[in-house]
Amino acid sequence: MRAARYYGRNDIRIDDLPEPEVGPGQVGIEVAWCGICGTDLHEYLEGPIFCPTPETPHPISGETAPVTLGHEFSGTVYAVGEGVDDLEVGRHVVVEPYIIHDDVDTGPESTDYHLSPDMGFIGLSGRGGGLGEKIAVQRRWVHPIADSVPLDQAALIEPLSVGYHAVQRSGAKAGDVALVGGAGPIGLLTSAVLKALGVTVVVSELSPLRRQKALEAGVADHALDPRETDVVAAVRELTGGRGADVAFECTSVQVVLDTLMEALRPTGVLVVVSIWGHRSEFDMFTLVMKEIDVRGTIAYVNSHPATIELVESGKIDLAPFITGRIGLEGLVEEGFDTLIHRNETAVKILVSPSGRGL
Structure with a gap:
């Protein structure tokens, strides 16, 4: 089978690999579609971050570079291992792509397995990936979805x-x-969840395409261009002078962080969603004087069942966010290069490792 493999910074190759063996307790999945994530771009430009190096294996998977990329994927079960009934x-199915030590409690009541030591991701830290034609995954991380949800969505x-x-x-x-x-994809999808809960959503975004997507998809009530609109003033006007109750930083850009801090009401909540590859200059004075509550967030923890329910019930429509579909051979030129150099022209680009569906 073919797979896109990460060898190191600016070095991704399409290799021919043996199909995975489906062992006891595992599920064999034929990948239908895999999204290109901002984390993949960070690995390509600045990594390795979650990916291992050729000299340093990941502490759980034991794998060294090269590793197969892709952690946002869907597919069809083609085999089940012993014990999977x-x-x-x-x-x-879709996959919750964790690599976690076997002694960590990942049961339905756990709220912190995603913060466990040495945590890694399938498609970044080893154990195959969604940018390969097939993958074998432990049953715990495989979530069935209704046939009514198209596999690209x-x-x-x-x-x-x-x-x-x-x-x-x-x-x-x-x-x-x-x-x-x-x-971007995470900002828009976070907005989709907020709207499904009945929250009024204001989006600040430079890209006209992405602002239009936010409005057309119905995930934002207001989409502002910060070059033309004073975002802080607009939010205060919309809230009777109070400011936003919550804010989500989805860019890792300093000016965006500053704007959110200023636009929040006193005792508001700031959630930092993006992965920062550098230190920020944080406004500690505003933090103190407004008693802002700052919270980090990474990935998900027992979130997939509720998220899948939002999609299966029709409360969230994912179709509008897919702006491109490509084959594996176009991964870098049509996928990575577009999202790195022309990201204002795309939201989510999906890859078909087998080429079927294109």
Whole structure:
């Protein structure tokens, strides 16, 4: 089978690999679609971050570079290993792509397995990835989805789960006003979760395409261009002078962080969703004087079932966020280069490792 492999910074190659063996307790998945994530771009430009190096294996997977990329993917079960009796061949599934030590409690009541030591991700830290034609995954991390959800849309359930967990961390509730800084894939999907909960959403975004997507998809009530609109003043006007109840930083850009801090009401909540590759200059004075509550968020924890329910019930429509579909051979030129150099022209680009469906 073919797979896109990460060898190091600026070095991704399409290799021919043996198909994975489906062992006891595992599920064999034929990948239908895999999204390109901002984390993949960070690895390509600045990594390795979650990816191992050729000299340093990941402490859980034991793998060194090269590793297969891709952690936002959907597919169809083609085989089940010994002991797996609750999934059948042909079932549509998505993957919660964790690599976690075996002694960590990952049960349904756990709220912190995603913060456990050495945590890694399938498709970044080893154990195959969604940018390969097939993958074998432990049953715990495989989530069935209804056939009514198209597999291309299902590939967005993983990043939607990121938004779901971020909203959980914020404590946002119906009737609140949220300001989302950045309408890239995570900003838009976080907005989708907020709207599904009855929150009024204001998006600040430079890209006309992404502002239009936010409005057309119905995930934002207001989409502002910060070059033309005083975002802080606009939010205060919309809230009777109070400011936003919650804000989500989805860009890792300093000016966006500063805007959110200023636009929040006193005792408001700021959730930092983006992965910062550098230190920020944080406004400690505003933090203290407004008693802002700052919360980090990473990935998801037992979030997939509730996220899948939002999609299956029709409360969230993922179709508008798919702006491109490519084959594996176009991964770098059509996928990575577009999202790195022309990201204002795209939201989510999906890859078909097999080429079927294109």
